[in-house]
Amino acid sequence: MExxxxxxxxxxxxxxxxxxxxSQQGPQAEASxxxxxxxxxxxxxxxxxxxxxxDSENIEIGVFVGxxxxxxxxxxxVVGASVAYHVNxxxxxxxxxxxxxxxxxxxxILSGGAPFLTDEERDYSYYNLxxxxxxxxxxxLTKNLVFNSATYFTLGxxxxxxxxxxxFTLSIGAGYKLLLTDYFAVHVGLKDHIxxxxxxxxxxxxxxxxxxxxxxxxx
Amino acid sequence: MTKWIVLIGLMVSTGWVNAEDEFxxxxxxxPYIDMHTGPARGYPVFYVAEKGEWIRVLKRRTNWFxxxxxxxxxxxxxxxxxxxxxxxxxxxxxxxxxxxxxYQSRSFEFxxxxxxxxxxxxxxxxxSWVITENISTELSYTQALGDFSESRLALLSVTHTxxxxxxxxxxxRLGVGQIQTKPRANLVQSGEETRRNDLLAGSIxxxxxxxxxxxxxxxxxxxxxxTERDENEELEEWKLGFxxxx
Numbered sequence: 001m002e003x004x005x006x007x008x009x010x011x012x013x014x015x016x017x018x019x020x021x022x023s024q025q026g027p028q029a030e031a032s033x034x035x036x037x038x039x040x041x042x043x044x045x046x047x048x049x050x051x052x053x054x055d056s057e058n059i060e061i062g063v064f065v066g067x068x069x070x071x072x073x074x075x076x077x078v079v080g081a082s083v084a085y086h087v088n089x090x091x092x093x094x095x096x097x098x099x100x101x102x103x104x105x106x107x108x109i110l111s112g113g114a115p116f117l118t119d120e121e122r123d124y125s126y127y128n129l130x131x132x133x134x135x136x137x138x139x140x141l142t143k144n145l146v147f148n149s150a151t152y153f154t155l156g157x158x159x160x161x162x163x164x165x166x167x168f169t170l171s172i173g174a175g176y177k178l179l180l181t182d183y184f185a186v187h188v189g190l191k192d193h194i195x196x197x198x199x200x201x202x203x204x205x206x207x208x209x210x211x212x213x214x215x216x217x218x219x
Numbered sequence: 220m221t222k223w224i225v226l227i228g229l230m231v232s233t234g235w236v237n238a239e240d241e242f243x244x245x246x247x248x249x250p251y252i253d254m255h256t257g258p259a260r261g262y263p264v265f266y267v268a269e270k271g272e273w274i275r276v277l278k279r280r281t282n283w284f285x286x287x288x289x290x291x292x293x294x295x296x297x298x299x300x301x302x303x304x305x306x307x308x309x310x311x312x313x314x315x316x317x318x319x320x321x322y323q324s325r326s327f328e329f330x331x332x333x334x335x336x337x338x339x340x341x342x343x344x345x346x347s348w349v350i351t352e353n354i355s356t357e358l359s360y361t362q363a364l365g366d367f368s369e370s371r372l373a374l375l376s377v378t379h380t381x382x383x384x385x386x387x388x389x390x391x392r393l394g395v396g397q398i399q400t401k402p403r404a405n406l407v408q409s410g411e412e413t414r415r416n417d418l419l420a421g422s423i424x425x426x427x428x429x430x431x432x433x434x435x436x437x438x439x440x441x442x443x444x445x446t447e448r449d450e451n452e453e454l455e456e457w458k459l460g461f462x463x464x465x
Contacts, residue, residue, distance in 0.1 A: 046273070046307040049243035049314060055278040085463060087433060088281045089259035093461070095331075121404075129331050129342070136259040148257040157333055157342060159362055164404035168340045168364035182278070182285065196366075198405065218280070 057183060057218040060084040060092075064187065066212015070124060070162070072200050074103035078124075078210055084132070092132045094154060096171075098210070100124040102162065105200065116199060121164045126193060128171045130156025139178060148179040160195050160208075167195040177216070187214040242275040242287075245304035245312050252304070254294030258283035266292050276301070284314075322428050323383060325349055325464035332436070332460020339365035341456060352383040357392070361456075367406060371399045372442070374420055392422040398444050416444040416452075434462045 047053065061083050068078035080098030087093065102122040108115055132154040139149045154173040159166045175189030193208040250270050255262040258280040268274055268288045274296075277285040282298040304312045328347045335341060340363065347357035354377065361372040376394025396418045402411035424438030442454040 047241060047243040048306040048308070049245055049276050049312055051314065053241070053243055054276060054284070054314070057278055057280050086281050087431065089283070129333075134259075136257065136261060138257065138262070146256070148262070157340070159342065159364055166362065166364055166369045168342075182280075 058086045059219045060086065060185075060216045061219060062187070062214050062216030064098075064189070064212050064214030066189075066210055068098070068100045068124070068208060068210040070100070070102045070208050071197070071206035072105050073122075074105075076100045076103055076124075078212065082214070082216070084216075089136060090134055092134065094130045094132050094156070095127065096130065096158075097127045098125065107200075117163055121162075124160070124162045126158060126160040126169060128156045128158025128169060128193075130154040130171060130173070149177060150179075151176050154191075160193060163197065163199040167197065169193050169195040183218040185216050185218075187216065188212075189214065242277055244273045244275050245301065245306060246273050247271065248305050249303050252296060252300050254286065254292065254296060255283075256294065258285070258295045262295065266294055268292070274304075319386060319428055322432070322434070322464060323352065328355075328434070328462040328464045330434070330460055330462030332438070332458040334456060334458030336361070336363040336370065336456040337454050339363045341458065343458060343460065345462075347378070347462075353380055354378065355380070357394075366403070368400050368402045370401075372418060373397055374418065376420060376422075380426070387425060387427050389423070389425050392420070392424070394420040394422075396420065398442070416446055419443045419445070429461075432464050434464060436460055436462065
């Protein structure tokens with residue numbers, strides 16, 4: 001490229017000289033030299049950076065599906081959605097919402113007696129707001145195929161609507177995400193939802209463990 | 220279905236083509252600039268762009284910027300490094316970072332808080348619109364979950380921030396709304412029923428501009444539920460929360 005430009009320039013200079021010396025056509029030669037000048041120093045319009053013309057991708061929105069083991073009420077499919085805001089490379093805040101439906105307790109199945117809960121009371125839904133911490137990393141699938149990844153931990157509080165009541169719920173979670181592109185990630189995660197329940201008689205603290213996969217987009 | 224795919228494809232492709240020219244560019248003036256493989260510390264430096272080179276800034280993730288060099292290399296550059304480059308006018312590049320100044324000129328805030336309403340855990344979400352530097356309006360929704368009942372509060376309020384120029388700044392708030400109290404399912408049989416009452420609220424709190432576009436706030440709220448009984452019910456709430464502003 002550079003050689004070619006130099007050749008053009010030399011050619012132009014030669015042309016200019018020859019026209020100066022042999023035919024005295026000054027103005028024309030000047031014009032052709034100017035034309036070549038513009039190839040060498042193009043007049044570029046560059047956009048300057050400011051807050052509004054840079055695309056900030058700090059919000060991560062996604063969906064997940066998994067299995068939720070509802071204490072005493074067997075395990076069911078859970079589906080949900082999440083929104084996260086990344087404060088910096090380490091911390092994020094996250095809101096989650098999930099829905100599931102409880103099955104029957106072993107007592108209900110074995111005794112064949114009256115059910116503990118109505119169908120409506122078996123609907124299980126939760127929301128929580130968590131603070132998360134990322135451990136960023138990389139995964140080398142093959143020698144040339146490398147993806148960024150993060151292992152993360154979350155701690156949060158929220159509410160679970162189950163058995164006809166809303167219950168204050170603590171959520172502890174850990175997950176792993178693989179960023180297939182800058183803005184698309186797949187997740188695997190494990191969460192424990194802890195709340196007090198008196199549905200089967202005496203009040204106790206229940207652990208409802210959820211695991212699943214998810215997909216998120218950064219906006 | 221096919222129509223949607225075509226539409227999305229069209230949006231993506233046209234967006235990409237247009238965007239190519241629209242990316243802002245900066246020129247490196249330091250001897251070199253480090254390009255990392257990912258937007259966090261610890262990601263290895265895989266390429267260095269040289270002094271005098273123009274680089275396109277594609278996007279931002281927290282304090283990292285994805286850039287493309289003239290040779291087509293793409294990588295992530297730290298904000299501190301980007302601020303050592305120059306723009307087309309030869310001025311140092313400045314990228315606002317949600318500074319205290321931008322906090323003072325904010326127009327919206329969204330946030331959440333957790334606390335205790337009459338010794339029962341409570342969770343709130345709120346959105347506020349900043350009208351002047353002193354006055355803002357706020358809409359909030361609170362859920363308090365106790366052993367005997369569950370309360371939901373919705374409030375519309377006006378906040379006065381007396382010293383908006385202070386980083387740690389006190390504020391006062393007055394609000395009106397409604398409270399709904401629902402007894403636990405196992406208490407319904409004993410004759411308890413769901414009540415709904417109008418609510419007056421007065422708060423005093425302090426807010427602290429933390430970093431970037433984050434604010435912390437600590438608040439004490441006194442609530443008066445206007446009941447149909449002889450006496451109104453007075454409630455107290457403490458809460459600690461955060462807000463993101465735009």
